[in-house]
Amino acid sequence: MTKPTESQDFIQPSLNGPSAKLEASLSLAIHEHRLLPGTKLGEDELCDIYSVSRTVVRTALQSLSHSQLVDLKRNRGAFVAQPTIREAREVFEARSLLEPRTAYSAAERMTDEALALLEAHIAAEHEALEAGKPGKALRLSGQFHVDISRIADQSTIAGFIERLVARSSLIIAIYWKRQSALCEKHAHHALVDAFRRRDGSDAEALMKSHLLDILTALDLRDISDPPSKLRDVLKP
Amino acid sequence: MTKPTESQDFIQPSLNGPSAKLEASLSLAIHEHRLLPGTKLGEDELCDIYSVSRTVVRTALQSLSHSQLVDLKRNRGAFVAQPTIREAREVFEARSLLEPRTAYSAAERMTDEALALLEAHIAAEHEALEAGKPGKALRLSGQFHVDISRIADQSTIAGFIERLVARSSLIIAIYWKRQSALCEKHAHHALVDAFRRRDGSDAEALMKSHLLDILTALDLRDISDPPSKLRDVLKP
DNA sequence: GTCTCTCAAATTGTATACAATACTGTGCAC
DNA sequence: GTGCACAGTATTGTATACAATTTGAGAGAC
Missing domain, CATH: 1.20.120.530 (GntR ligand-binding domain-like)
Structure with a gap:
Protein backbone atom coordinates (compact mmCIF):
# COMPACT_ATOMS: atom_id res chain seq x y z
CA MET A 1 0.00 0.00 0.00
CA THR A 2 1.16 3.49 -0.80
CA LYS A 3 1.68 5.26 2.45
CA PRO A 4 0.25 8.75 2.57
CA THR A 5 2.76 11.10 4.16
CA GLU A 6 2.60 14.81 4.51
CA SER A 7 6.07 15.16 3.14
CA GLN A 8 4.81 13.89 -0.18
CA ASP A 9 4.55 16.53 -2.85
CA PHE A 10 1.04 17.69 -3.26
CA ILE A 11 1.05 17.55 -7.05
CA GLN A 12 3.45 15.05 -8.49
CA PRO A 13 6.28 17.15 -9.93
CA SER A 14 7.23 16.44 -13.51
CA LEU A 15 10.57 14.94 -12.56
CA ASN A 16 13.41 15.99 -10.36
CA GLY A 17 15.31 19.13 -11.24
CA PRO A 18 14.90 22.85 -10.84
CA SER A 19 11.69 22.98 -12.84
CA ALA A 20 10.06 20.41 -10.56
CA LYS A 21 11.03 22.44 -7.54
CA LEU A 22 9.61 25.59 -9.03
CA GLU A 23 6.43 23.78 -9.97
CA ALA A 24 5.98 22.45 -6.46
CA SER A 25 6.55 25.88 -4.98
CA LEU A 26 4.01 27.54 -7.25
CA SER A 27 1.55 24.72 -6.72
CA LEU A 28 1.79 25.10 -2.97
CA ALA A 29 1.27 28.86 -3.23
CA ILE A 30 -1.81 28.31 -5.37
CA HIS A 31 -3.25 25.70 -3.03
CA GLU A 32 -2.71 27.92 -0.03
CA HIS A 33 -4.35 30.84 -1.82
CA ARG A 34 -1.22 32.91 -1.67
CA LEU A 35 -1.44 33.02 -5.45
CA LEU A 36 -5.00 33.84 -6.38
CA PRO A 37 -6.94 32.97 -9.54
CA GLY A 38 -6.25 35.39 -12.36
CA THR A 39 -2.80 36.31 -11.12
CA LYS A 40 -0.37 36.78 -13.97
CA LEU A 41 2.76 34.65 -13.70
CA GLY A 42 5.29 36.49 -15.83
CA GLU A 43 8.29 34.47 -16.91
CA ASP A 44 10.92 37.10 -16.22
CA GLU A 45 9.43 37.89 -12.86
CA LEU A 46 9.56 34.24 -11.83
CA CYS A 47 13.15 34.07 -13.13
CA ASP A 48 14.03 36.94 -10.82
CA ILE A 49 12.21 35.58 -7.80
CA TYR A 50 13.55 32.05 -8.08
CA SER A 51 16.92 32.75 -9.74
CA VAL A 52 16.38 30.29 -12.58
CA SER A 53 16.47 30.67 -16.33
CA ARG A 54 13.40 31.05 -18.49
CA THR A 55 13.74 27.49 -19.68
CA VAL A 56 13.06 26.20 -16.19
CA VAL A 57 10.17 28.59 -15.68
CA ARG A 58 8.55 27.61 -18.93
CA THR A 59 8.82 23.90 -18.15
CA ALA A 60 7.25 24.44 -14.74
CA LEU A 61 4.48 26.57 -16.14
CA GLN A 62 3.70 24.03 -18.83
CA SER A 63 3.43 21.34 -16.23
CA LEU A 64 1.17 23.48 -14.07
CA SER A 65 -0.92 24.11 -17.12
CA HIS A 66 -1.42 20.38 -17.50
CA SER A 67 -2.46 20.19 -13.87
CA GLN A 68 -4.99 22.84 -14.76
CA LEU A 69 -3.77 25.15 -12.04
CA VAL A 70 -2.47 27.59 -14.62
CA ASP A 71 -3.84 28.81 -17.93
CA LEU A 72 -1.23 29.39 -20.63
CA LYS A 73 -2.43 31.92 -23.15
CA ARG A 74 -0.33 31.92 -26.30
CA ASN A 75 1.63 35.14 -26.73
CA ARG A 76 -0.03 36.59 -23.64
CA GLY A 77 1.42 34.68 -20.74
CA ALA A 78 0.50 32.40 -17.87
CA PHE A 79 -2.24 33.08 -15.35
CA VAL A 80 -3.44 31.24 -12.29
CA ALA A 81 -6.54 29.47 -13.57
CA GLN A 82 -10.04 30.77 -13.00
CA PRO A 83 -12.62 28.00 -13.23
CA THR A 84 -16.04 29.11 -14.39
CA ALA A 217 -20.87 26.53 0.61
CA LEU A 218 -20.09 27.68 -2.89
CA ASP A 219 -21.92 30.55 -4.47
CA LEU A 220 -22.57 29.13 -7.91
CA ARG A 221 -25.61 31.18 -8.79
CA ASP A 222 -25.82 32.11 -12.42
CA ILE A 223 -24.80 35.67 -12.86
CA SER A 224 -27.87 37.45 -14.16
CA ASP A 225 -27.60 38.93 -17.59
CA PRO A 226 -26.35 42.49 -17.66
CA PRO A 227 -28.89 45.01 -18.94
CA SER A 228 -28.88 45.29 -22.69
CA LYS A 229 -28.46 49.02 -22.59
CA LEU A 230 -27.77 51.54 -19.93
CA ARG A 231 -30.65 53.53 -21.32
CA ASP A 232 -33.05 50.76 -20.49
CA VAL A 233 -31.98 50.78 -16.91
CA LEU A 234 -31.51 54.42 -16.32
CA LYS A 235 -34.56 55.70 -18.16
CA PRO A 236 -37.06 57.09 -15.65
CA MET B 1 -23.88 21.27 -26.97
CA THR B 2 -20.32 20.56 -28.04
CA LYS B 3 -20.48 18.95 -31.41
CA PRO B 4 -18.26 15.95 -31.84
CA THR B 5 -16.53 16.06 -35.17
CA GLU B 6 -13.90 13.80 -36.54
CA SER B 7 -11.76 16.74 -37.44
CA GLN B 8 -11.35 17.49 -33.78
CA ASP B 9 -7.91 16.74 -32.47
CA PHE B 10 -7.85 13.50 -30.63
CA ILE B 11 -5.88 14.77 -27.67
CA GLN B 12 -6.31 18.44 -27.06
CA PRO B 13 -3.00 19.97 -28.16
CA SER B 14 -1.32 22.25 -25.71
CA LEU B 15 -1.95 25.32 -27.82
CA ASN B 16 -1.45 26.23 -31.42
CA GLY B 17 2.06 26.32 -32.81
CA PRO B 18 4.58 23.85 -34.08
CA SER B 19 4.77 21.96 -30.81
CA ALA B 20 1.04 21.36 -30.84
CA LYS B 21 1.25 20.01 -34.37
CA LEU B 22 4.07 17.69 -33.46
CA GLU B 23 2.18 16.53 -30.40
CA ALA B 24 -0.90 15.75 -32.44
CA SER B 25 1.12 13.86 -35.00
CA LEU B 26 2.87 11.72 -32.41
CA SER B 27 -0.38 11.17 -30.53
CA LEU B 28 -2.05 9.95 -33.70
CA ALA B 29 0.83 7.57 -34.43
CA ILE B 30 0.61 6.17 -30.91
CA HIS B 31 -3.15 5.71 -31.08
CA GLU B 32 -2.89 3.97 -34.43
CA HIS B 33 -0.18 1.68 -33.07
CA ARG B 34 2.35 2.93 -35.58
CA LEU B 35 4.42 3.92 -32.58
CA LEU B 36 4.44 1.02 -30.18
CA PRO B 37 4.89 1.01 -26.39
CA GLY B 38 8.52 1.13 -25.39
CA THR B 39 9.63 2.93 -28.53
CA LYS B 40 12.33 5.47 -27.82
CA LEU B 41 11.52 8.96 -29.06
CA GLY B 42 14.91 10.63 -29.43
CA GLU B 43 14.88 14.38 -29.58
CA ASP B 44 17.35 14.79 -32.40
CA GLU B 45 15.65 12.12 -34.45
CA LEU B 46 12.30 13.86 -34.10
CA CYS B 47 13.99 17.17 -35.01
CA ASP B 48 15.22 15.52 -38.20
CA ILE B 49 11.93 13.89 -39.10
CA TYR B 50 9.78 16.93 -38.46
CA SER B 51 12.30 19.71 -39.25
CA VAL B 52 11.78 21.55 -35.98
CA SER B 53 14.16 22.63 -33.25
CA ARG B 54 14.69 20.73 -30.05
CA THR B 55 12.66 23.33 -28.13
CA VAL B 56 9.55 22.36 -30.04
CA VAL B 57 10.22 18.67 -29.61
CA ARG B 58 10.74 19.00 -25.89
CA THR B 59 7.53 20.94 -25.45
CA ALA B 60 5.58 18.34 -27.40
CA LEU B 61 7.14 15.47 -25.48
CA GLN B 62 6.38 17.12 -22.16
CA SER B 63 2.79 17.54 -23.15
CA LEU B 64 2.56 13.92 -24.28
CA SER B 65 4.07 12.92 -20.98
CA HIS B 66 1.24 14.70 -19.20
CA SER B 67 -1.23 12.83 -21.37
CA GLN B 68 0.51 9.69 -20.15
CA LEU B 69 1.18 8.54 -23.67
CA VAL B 70 4.91 9.04 -23.19
CA ASP B 71 7.25 8.38 -20.28
CA LEU B 72 10.00 10.97 -19.83
CA LYS B 73 12.98 9.47 -18.05
CA ARG B 74 15.36 12.11 -16.78
CA ASN B 75 18.73 12.02 -18.55
CA ARG B 76 17.62 8.96 -20.53
CA GLY B 77 14.98 10.19 -22.92
CA ALA B 78 11.35 9.80 -23.89
CA PHE B 79 9.62 6.49 -24.53
CA VAL B 80 6.15 5.55 -25.64
CA ALA B 81 4.50 4.54 -22.38
CA GLN B 82 4.07 0.93 -21.31
CA PRO B 83 1.25 0.51 -18.83
CA THR B 84 1.63 -2.38 -16.41
CA ALA B 217 -10.08 -9.52 -24.55
CA LEU B 218 -7.01 -8.41 -22.65
CA ASP B 219 -4.53 -10.89 -21.32
CA LEU B 220 -3.98 -9.51 -17.85
CA ARG B 221 -2.90 -12.70 -16.14
CA ASP B 222 -0.40 -12.15 -13.39
CA ILE B 223 3.01 -13.13 -14.54
CA SER B 224 4.02 -15.88 -12.16
CA ASP B 225 6.80 -15.06 -9.76
CA PRO B 226 10.22 -15.90 -11.07
CA PRO B 227 11.97 -18.60 -9.08
CA SER B 228 13.80 -17.23 -6.07
CA LYS B 229 16.98 -18.99 -7.03
CA LEU B 230 18.09 -20.89 -10.06
CA ARG B 231 19.31 -23.60 -7.76
CA ASP B 232 15.78 -24.19 -6.51
CA VAL B 233 14.55 -24.76 -10.01
CA LEU B 234 17.42 -26.65 -11.48
CA LYS B 235 18.13 -28.93 -8.55
CA PRO B 236 17.11 -32.48 -9.47
C1' DG C 1 36.50 -15.85 -24.16
C1' DT C 2 34.87 -12.77 -20.51
C1' DC C 3 34.99 -8.89 -17.66
C1' DT C 4 36.31 -4.28 -16.43
C1' DC C 5 37.84 0.23 -17.26
C1' DT C 6 38.46 4.30 -20.01
C1' DC C 7 37.32 7.53 -23.31
C1' DA C 8 34.84 9.54 -26.99
C1' DA C 9 30.48 10.33 -28.89
C1' DA C 10 25.60 10.66 -28.32
C1' DT C 11 21.98 12.49 -25.92
C1' DT C 12 19.53 15.18 -22.62
C1' DG C 13 19.28 19.44 -19.47
C1' DT C 14 19.71 24.23 -19.35
C1' DA C 15 21.09 29.01 -20.54
C1' DT C 16 21.09 32.62 -23.68
C1' DA C 17 20.33 34.98 -28.06
C1' DC C 18 17.24 36.18 -31.60
C1' DA C 19 12.48 36.57 -33.63
C1' DA C 20 7.67 37.47 -33.19
C1' DT C 21 3.80 39.35 -30.85
C1' DA C 22 1.36 42.12 -27.51
C1' DC C 23 0.97 46.11 -24.67
C1' DT C 24 1.26 50.84 -23.36
C1' DG C 25 2.13 55.60 -23.71
C1' DT C 26 2.35 59.66 -26.50
C1' DG C 27 1.03 62.72 -30.01
C1' DC C 28 -2.18 64.28 -33.34
C1' DA C 29 -6.69 64.92 -35.49
C1' DC C 30 -11.41 65.87 -34.90
C1' DG D 1 -12.17 65.91 -24.40
C1' DT D 2 -12.06 61.61 -27.00
C1' DG D 3 -10.43 58.38 -30.20
C1' DC D 4 -6.97 56.56 -33.19
C1' DA D 5 -2.41 55.59 -34.94
C1' DC D 6 2.28 54.86 -34.26
C1' DA D 7 6.49 53.81 -31.98
C1' DG D 8 9.01 51.94 -28.36
C1' DT D 9 9.24 48.60 -24.84
C1' DA D 10 7.92 44.41 -22.61
C1' DT D 11 6.97 39.80 -23.03
C1' DT D 12 6.51 35.37 -25.09
C1' DG D 13 8.01 31.86 -28.74
C1' DT D 14 11.77 29.58 -30.65
C1' DA D 15 16.57 28.49 -32.06
C1' DT D 16 21.08 27.60 -30.85
C1' DA D 17 25.06 27.20 -27.81
C1' DC D 18 26.98 25.32 -23.78
C1' DA D 19 26.92 22.02 -19.74
C1' DA D 20 25.91 17.62 -17.74
C1' DT D 21 24.87 12.83 -18.07
C1' DT D 22 24.54 8.47 -20.37
C1' DT D 23 25.88 5.04 -23.64
C1' DG D 24 28.69 2.10 -26.24
C1' DA D 25 32.95 0.67 -28.24
C1' DG D 26 37.61 -0.60 -27.81
C1' DA D 27 41.57 -2.00 -25.26
C1' DG D 28 43.73 -4.48 -21.69
C1' DA D 29 43.86 -7.88 -17.96
C1' DC D 30 42.77 -12.39 -16.40
Missing part, protein backbone atom coordinates in the same frame (compact mmCIF):
# COMPACT_ATOMS: atom_id res chain seq x y z
CA ILE A 85 -19.25 28.39 -12.50
CA ARG A 86 -19.96 25.66 -14.99
CA GLU A 87 -16.61 24.06 -14.40
CA ALA A 88 -17.11 24.36 -10.66
CA ARG A 89 -20.30 22.37 -10.96
CA GLU A 90 -18.63 19.78 -13.16
CA VAL A 91 -15.73 19.35 -10.79
CA PHE A 92 -17.99 18.65 -7.84
CA GLU A 93 -20.13 16.38 -9.91
CA ALA A 94 -17.06 14.39 -10.85
CA ARG A 95 -15.93 14.36 -7.24
CA SER A 96 -19.29 13.07 -6.08
CA LEU A 97 -18.99 10.32 -8.67
CA LEU A 98 -15.50 9.23 -7.69
CA GLU A 99 -14.87 10.04 -4.06
CA PRO A 100 -17.65 8.18 -2.25
CA ARG A 101 -16.61 5.00 -4.03
CA THR A 102 -13.03 5.72 -3.15
CA ALA A 103 -13.95 6.27 0.50
CA TYR A 104 -15.68 2.88 0.45
CA SER A 105 -12.54 1.23 -0.95
CA ALA A 106 -10.34 3.05 1.53
CA ALA A 107 -12.45 1.81 4.44
CA GLU A 108 -12.12 -1.76 3.22
CA ARG A 109 -8.37 -1.44 2.84
CA MET A 110 -7.80 0.53 6.01
CA THR A 111 -4.83 -0.29 8.20
CA ASP A 112 -3.87 1.04 11.59
CA GLU A 113 -0.98 2.86 10.03
CA ALA A 114 -3.10 4.60 7.43
CA LEU A 115 -5.63 5.48 10.11
CA ALA A 116 -2.92 7.04 12.27
CA LEU A 117 -1.76 9.10 9.33
CA LEU A 118 -5.24 10.41 8.62
CA GLU A 119 -5.62 11.33 12.25
CA ALA A 120 -2.25 13.06 12.28
CA HIS A 121 -3.42 14.85 9.18
CA ILE A 122 -6.51 16.22 10.87
CA ALA A 123 -4.42 17.29 13.84
CA ALA A 124 -2.06 19.17 11.53
CA GLU A 125 -5.05 20.85 9.93
CA HIS A 126 -6.39 22.07 13.26
CA GLU A 127 -2.92 23.15 14.28
CA ALA A 128 -2.60 25.26 11.17
CA LEU A 129 -5.95 26.84 11.87
CA GLU A 130 -5.02 27.69 15.43
CA ALA A 131 -1.70 29.04 14.32
CA GLY A 132 -3.56 31.51 12.12
CA LYS A 133 -2.58 29.83 8.88
CA PRO A 134 -5.87 29.38 7.04
CA GLY A 135 -4.13 28.83 3.72
CA LYS A 136 -2.17 25.90 5.05
CA ALA A 137 -5.27 24.52 6.75
CA LEU A 138 -7.11 24.75 3.46
CA ARG A 139 -4.40 22.90 1.61
CA LEU A 140 -4.27 20.20 4.25
CA SER A 141 -8.02 19.95 4.10
CA GLY A 142 -7.86 19.14 0.41
CA GLN A 143 -4.90 16.86 0.92
CA PHE A 144 -6.98 14.79 3.32
CA HIS A 145 -9.17 13.82 0.38
CA VAL A 146 -6.16 12.94 -1.72
CA ASP A 147 -4.79 10.80 1.08
CA ILE A 148 -8.01 8.84 1.25
CA SER A 149 -7.84 8.22 -2.47
CA ARG A 150 -4.30 6.93 -2.11
CA ILE A 151 -5.31 4.57 0.66
CA ALA A 152 -7.95 3.19 -1.72
CA ASP A 153 -4.93 2.13 -3.80
CA GLN A 154 -6.31 2.75 -7.24
CA SER A 155 -3.75 5.12 -8.64
CA THR A 156 -5.62 6.03 -11.82
CA ILE A 157 -8.64 7.27 -9.93
CA ALA A 158 -6.43 8.77 -7.24
CA GLY A 159 -4.76 10.80 -9.97
CA PHE A 160 -8.11 12.11 -11.09
CA ILE A 161 -9.15 12.96 -7.55
CA GLU A 162 -5.89 14.75 -7.02
CA ARG A 163 -6.62 16.84 -10.04
CA LEU A 164 -10.19 17.54 -8.95
CA VAL A 165 -9.01 18.59 -5.51
CA ALA A 166 -6.48 20.94 -7.08
CA ARG A 167 -9.14 22.45 -9.24
CA SER A 168 -11.43 22.66 -6.21
CA SER A 169 -8.88 24.82 -4.47
CA LEU A 170 -9.21 27.39 -7.23
CA ILE A 171 -12.98 27.13 -7.20
CA ILE A 172 -13.01 27.70 -3.47
CA ALA A 173 -10.77 30.73 -3.87
CA ILE A 174 -13.32 32.28 -6.18
CA TYR A 175 -16.70 31.07 -5.02
CA TRP A 176 -16.51 30.30 -1.31
CA LYS A 177 -19.18 32.10 0.65
CA ARG A 178 -18.73 30.86 4.21
CA GLN A 179 -16.78 32.61 6.87
CA SER A 180 -15.58 29.55 8.68
CA ALA A 181 -12.89 27.10 7.86
CA LEU A 182 -13.22 25.17 4.69
CA CYS A 183 -14.29 21.64 5.41
CA GLU A 184 -16.69 21.38 8.28
CA LYS A 185 -14.39 19.90 10.85
CA HIS A 186 -16.66 17.21 12.15
CA ALA A 187 -16.92 15.76 8.65
CA HIS A 188 -13.32 14.62 8.55
CA HIS A 189 -13.58 13.19 12.06
CA ALA A 190 -16.71 11.28 11.12
CA LEU A 191 -14.96 9.86 8.09
CA VAL A 192 -12.01 8.73 10.13
CA ASP A 193 -14.42 7.15 12.58
CA ALA A 194 -16.03 5.18 9.77
CA PHE A 195 -12.57 4.16 8.59
CA ARG A 196 -11.69 3.03 12.10
CA ARG A 197 -14.72 0.75 12.01
CA ARG A 198 -13.82 -0.33 8.45
CA ASP A 199 -17.36 0.61 7.55
CA GLY A 200 -17.31 1.16 3.79
CA SER A 201 -20.98 2.02 3.41
CA ASP A 202 -20.80 4.59 6.17
CA ALA A 203 -17.64 6.09 4.70
CA GLU A 204 -19.27 6.28 1.31
CA ALA A 205 -22.38 8.00 2.65
CA LEU A 206 -20.34 10.40 4.76
CA MET A 207 -18.14 11.35 1.86
CA LYS A 208 -21.17 11.95 -0.29
CA SER A 209 -22.79 14.27 2.22
CA HIS A 210 -19.46 15.93 2.95
CA LEU A 211 -19.00 16.82 -0.70
CA LEU A 212 -22.56 18.06 -0.86
CA ASP A 213 -21.84 20.23 2.13
CA ILE A 214 -18.82 21.75 0.39
CA LEU A 215 -20.89 22.35 -2.71
CA THR A 216 -23.56 24.22 -0.78
CA ILE B 85 -0.97 -5.08 -15.88
CA ARG B 86 -1.97 -3.33 -12.71
CA GLU B 87 -2.45 -0.04 -14.48
CA ALA B 88 -4.43 -1.80 -17.18
CA ARG B 89 -6.82 -3.10 -14.57
CA GLU B 90 -7.10 0.30 -12.95
CA VAL B 91 -7.79 2.03 -16.24
CA PHE B 92 -10.66 -0.29 -17.06
CA GLU B 93 -11.99 -0.04 -13.56
CA ALA B 94 -12.03 3.73 -13.88
CA ARG B 95 -13.67 3.46 -17.27
CA SER B 96 -16.37 1.19 -15.91
CA LEU B 97 -17.00 3.75 -13.20
CA LEU B 98 -17.26 6.73 -15.52
CA GLU B 99 -18.41 5.62 -18.94
CA PRO B 100 -21.73 3.89 -18.21
CA ARG B 101 -22.89 7.00 -16.39
CA THR B 102 -21.68 9.10 -19.27
CA ALA B 103 -23.53 6.92 -21.76
CA TYR B 104 -26.68 7.43 -19.70
CA SER B 105 -26.19 11.22 -19.81
CA ALA B 106 -25.43 11.15 -23.51
CA ALA B 107 -28.65 9.26 -24.20
CA GLU B 108 -30.63 11.85 -22.30
CA ARG B 109 -28.99 14.69 -24.17
CA MET B 110 -29.00 13.03 -27.56
CA THR B 111 -29.89 15.09 -30.61
CA ASP B 112 -30.42 14.00 -34.18
CA GLU B 113 -27.22 15.75 -35.13
CA ALA B 114 -25.14 14.00 -32.53
CA LEU B 115 -26.72 10.71 -33.50
CA ALA B 116 -25.83 11.24 -37.13
CA LEU B 117 -22.28 11.99 -36.17
CA LEU B 118 -21.97 8.81 -34.15
CA GLU B 119 -23.37 6.83 -37.05
CA ALA B 120 -20.96 8.48 -39.43
CA HIS B 121 -18.26 7.61 -37.00
CA ILE B 122 -19.09 3.92 -37.04
CA ALA B 123 -19.21 4.00 -40.81
CA ALA B 124 -15.75 5.53 -40.94
CA GLU B 125 -14.54 2.84 -38.60
CA HIS B 126 -15.84 0.04 -40.84
CA GLU B 127 -14.45 1.81 -43.85
CA ALA B 128 -11.00 1.92 -42.31
CA LEU B 129 -11.23 -1.78 -41.51
CA GLU B 130 -12.24 -2.67 -45.04
CA ALA B 131 -9.49 -0.47 -46.43
CA GLY B 132 -6.98 -2.56 -44.51
CA LYS B 133 -6.20 0.18 -42.00
CA PRO B 134 -6.61 -1.52 -38.62
CA GLY B 135 -4.68 1.18 -36.82
CA LYS B 136 -7.04 3.87 -37.99
CA ALA B 137 -10.03 1.67 -37.16
CA LEU B 138 -8.65 1.19 -33.69
CA ARG B 139 -8.19 4.90 -33.15
CA LEU B 140 -11.70 5.62 -34.40
CA SER B 141 -13.02 2.90 -32.14
CA GLY B 142 -11.57 4.66 -29.12
CA GLN B 143 -12.67 8.03 -30.43
CA PHE B 144 -16.25 6.77 -30.49
CA HIS B 145 -16.08 6.55 -26.71
CA VAL B 146 -14.65 10.04 -26.43
CA ASP B 147 -17.40 11.37 -28.67
CA ILE B 148 -20.05 9.88 -26.41
CA SER B 149 -18.45 11.53 -23.42
CA ARG B 150 -18.53 14.87 -25.20
CA ILE B 151 -22.19 14.49 -26.05
CA ALA B 152 -22.79 13.96 -22.35
CA ASP B 153 -21.50 17.53 -22.04
CA GLN B 154 -19.59 17.23 -18.80
CA SER B 155 -16.17 18.36 -19.88
CA THR B 156 -14.32 17.45 -16.70
CA ILE B 157 -15.38 13.83 -16.91
CA ALA B 158 -14.97 13.85 -20.67
CA GLY B 159 -11.38 14.92 -20.13
CA PHE B 160 -10.82 11.97 -17.85
CA ILE B 161 -12.42 9.57 -20.29
CA GLU B 162 -10.28 10.95 -23.05
CA ARG B 163 -7.23 10.21 -20.98
CA LEU B 164 -8.43 6.73 -20.11
CA VAL B 165 -9.12 5.96 -23.75
CA ALA B 166 -5.63 7.14 -24.67
CA ARG B 167 -4.13 4.94 -22.02
CA SER B 168 -6.35 2.08 -23.19
CA SER B 169 -4.82 2.32 -26.62
CA LEU B 170 -1.42 1.57 -25.14
CA ILE B 171 -2.85 -1.22 -23.01
CA ILE B 172 -4.44 -2.77 -26.06
CA ALA B 173 -1.17 -2.56 -27.98
CA ILE B 174 0.47 -4.63 -25.27
CA TYR B 175 -2.17 -6.96 -23.92
CA TRP B 176 -4.74 -7.58 -26.66
CA LYS B 177 -5.24 -11.28 -27.28
CA ARG B 178 -7.98 -11.40 -29.88
CA GLN B 179 -7.43 -11.72 -33.56
CA SER B 180 -10.39 -9.69 -34.63
CA ALA B 181 -10.97 -6.01 -34.67
CA LEU B 182 -10.90 -4.16 -31.45
CA CYS B 183 -14.36 -3.31 -30.28
CA GLU B 184 -16.92 -5.94 -31.12
CA LYS B 185 -18.72 -4.20 -33.91
CA HIS B 186 -22.26 -4.88 -32.83
CA ALA B 187 -21.57 -3.17 -29.52
CA HIS B 188 -21.24 0.29 -31.02
CA HIS B 189 -24.35 -0.27 -33.14
CA ALA B 190 -26.32 -1.35 -30.10
CA LEU B 191 -25.20 1.75 -28.23
CA VAL B 192 -26.26 4.00 -31.09
CA ASP B 193 -29.59 2.21 -31.14
CA ALA B 194 -30.10 2.94 -27.47
CA PHE B 195 -29.14 6.55 -28.10
CA ARG B 196 -31.63 6.72 -30.95
CA ARG B 197 -34.34 5.63 -28.49
CA ARG B 198 -32.94 8.05 -25.86
CA ASP B 199 -32.83 5.07 -23.54
CA GLY B 200 -30.33 6.03 -20.85
CA SER B 201 -30.64 2.86 -18.83
CA ASP B 202 -30.10 0.68 -21.87
CA ALA B 203 -27.14 2.79 -22.96
CA GLU B 204 -25.65 2.51 -19.50
CA ALA B 205 -26.04 -1.26 -19.39
CA LEU B 206 -24.69 -1.67 -22.91
CA MET B 207 -21.65 0.47 -22.16
CA LYS B 208 -20.99 -1.51 -19.03
CA SER B 209 -21.06 -4.84 -20.85
CA HIS B 210 -19.12 -3.42 -23.76
CA LEU B 211 -16.30 -2.35 -21.46
CA LEU B 212 -16.38 -5.75 -19.78
CA ASP B 213 -16.08 -7.33 -23.20
CA ILE B 214 -13.01 -5.26 -23.98
CA LEU B 215 -11.51 -6.18 -20.64
CA THR B 216 -11.96 -9.88 -21.27
